[in-house]
Amino acid sequence: YSLHVPRQGAAQVVLIGFPNVGKSQILSRLTKATPQVAPYPFTTQEPQVGMIEFEDIKIQLIDTPPITDDFIQPWLSPIIRSADLVLLVADLGSEEVLEEIDGLTGRLERSRIKLVSDDPKEVGLFGDAYKKTIILGNKSDLEGAEIRLETLKDLYADKFPIIPVSSESSGSWVGLKKEIYRALNIIRVYTKQPGESADLKDPVVLKKGSIVLDAAKAIHKDFAHNLRYVRMWGSSKFDGQQVDRDHPLQDGDIVEFHM
Incomplete structure (x- = not known):
């Protein structure tokens, strides 16, 4: 069983994360897509696609099923491999946020996908894939989120750009759209x-x-x-x-x- 998401727009960006980190809400904030959003795990079972409108171009954004330290949908790895940019959504409301990031990155590395801060190297389909990544620290409005964000920066700021967001906020997401555009080079x-x-x-x-x-x-x-x-x-x-x-x-x- 495999799934392929045809490329649309100027670039293809993929959202990944542990269960219940708020990926679907971020998709709905950045695009006009209306994915199912629920407070229980594994709501997203198939790729959900929306288009980010940035100035005079559109950028394809794909929401994906959760990844855990011991499970990834078999068809998801090729989608991540083909993306131009990865948005790793971290839950700043979770006390396990660091373990979740470690578990997710470790699981991807076992699929020969390495998340990096710079532009990906050209690789074959079955070689190691280096994917340029931004960490989105979601639920930044929750209690304890600020402390977790600082810890996240201490550990990962030298590896990835880290941007705090709150998917509960319907305010302007223009700043994040600019960061995505800039990262796409x-x-x-x-x-x-x-x-x-x-x-x-x-x-x-x-x-x-x-x-x-x-x-x-x-x-x-x-x-x-x-x-x-x-x-x-x-x-x-x-x-x-x-x-x-x-x-x-x-x-x-x-x-x-x-x-």
Whole structure:
């Protein structure tokens, strides 16, 4: 039995955690998804998908069944492996929060998935997978949560970014959305036709470090093949500057392709 979640949007992010840490509520806060939320364990049995709307792009967010130190759904490992970013939800209301994180990370390592703070290394499907991870310290409003958060930071701050959240709060989640976007290391590049205004509604999403040629390939392979020159607005020295096809791109750049 296997499950596959088709990729949508600019990137794919996965929520993982022990039972009852509040993953489903976080999914509903960050997206318009309406997963079943209940105060008993293992409410989520299959992947629940929502789309995070961040400025002019959408990021796919997947809620997953709980992982414990001795159990993970067999089909869940491939979903974690294929994600661009992992959000590990820790329960700051639990006195066992440190043991839960250790148990979860240990169980994943037995599935050859290692959670790390930097960008994942390229690996084959059956090799070790290094997944960039943020820890979300949920239930930060509960008694004792502040002390547990500090303990969590003492032990894990050198390994992962740690962000306190409260899934009970319906306040602004814009800050977390920005952190997710930043962690994904992606940029948005806009295109324009000669003599027309730029299309600022539908950016081309690329990895940081991409060049002009990557943007052309992302639109259509023929673009890259037939490209004569490119004009750029944004990070170029001046607006409309003609740049080479290996010119590095920055978030928010506008490019005009000439065939």
